[in-house]
Amino acid sequence: MDSLDEMLLEVKDTSELMIDLAYSSLLYSNRDIAEEVFSMEETVDEMVTQIQNEAINKVLEDRNVPKALAIVRLSTALEEISDAAMMIADVVLRELQPHPVIQLSLRESEVIITTAQVQEESILVNRTLGDVKLATQSGMWVIAIKRDRRYIYGPDEFTTIAAGDVLFARGPKDGEAYFKDIASGAVRV
């Protein structure tokens, strides 16, 4: 993969994280997360501009027009997705609380968002996300971690979990109970 492919991939992963974060901000009326979605959108815009610049510059060398076209179109679509995430997060930043139906609807969705606080006795403490394979074990994908007043957005396999962390996760409804039990220390396998 060259640097252009890597940037494209990064924008793709970010656009997906942004959607999940936007729905989380709505579900919990969380302005911090909503604002993070806005700042990610700026980053995506910059990266998309850079990707498109590079793709066009490359055509001048290799004349591979369809490839450049594919990159330009895909990156534009990814930018549209990140804009949509911003539209969702924007609702949180309005003066009135989001309509209660929105939260009900998010809870009824096929893919839900949930949170759990990691207790001292949890097996997650001092282990990395890659190590505990939470997503594989429970289907719940950690999209953000709140540690004291700070947030870690889009944690990766090397992120270490600490006692007291609040995990924001996305996944199937029937994975939620296990996820909460693992975090609370009720389940230790």
Place this chain on the structure above:
Amino acid sequence: MPYKAGEHAHERVDKVSKSVRELLTQMKDTSEVIVDLAYAALMFDSEEIGAEVKKLEEEMDTLKYEIRIKAMLATRNKRDAVQLSGLLQIASAAEAISNAAGDIVKLLDLEIEKRPFLTFVLRDAEEKIRMLTVSDKSDMQNRSIQDLSVESETGMRIIAVKRGKRWVYDPDDTTNLKAGDILIVRGTEDGCRTLRRYAAGEAKWPAYPQEGS
């Protein structure tokens, strides 16, 4: 939706807001699966999956039209208007996502030999999209997705099933899996390895003791 004479206003509103909720849920669910399907269409170079994405994109237009009308009917005062306009903004975002998915599958129209790089790029995405087959040795066969709890067990979400020539997209939880089914799944790399072993019949699907026994 026709209203019966004598129905109280608040009952009407409850009915309307219920349907708003259902519509919004459906739009959100569609906006998520449509993006996965769009990437799957690119990765597996599938015109069929691409056609499904276009179909879902059209359905979204209808849903958005319906939710707009329902939301307007549910508006009683300024507060409702403000909150429901926020709700409609989310519906618009879901539609925008599905339009983006439609744009992604349009890449299939580009000359094929120039496109494989996208498959390589997408293969390395954080969340993987993979294809696997249910073997006749697998104990997943003749059981439903719900019964197996595929996603909470393996972290892999089944986004499409191909049985013979037919595709089932975003299959219901009650769908029974059969030997020979081709599954398109999304999730982690090691979740995929695990699921692949179950699907191949190389490992037994985990069984848990019944609660209380």
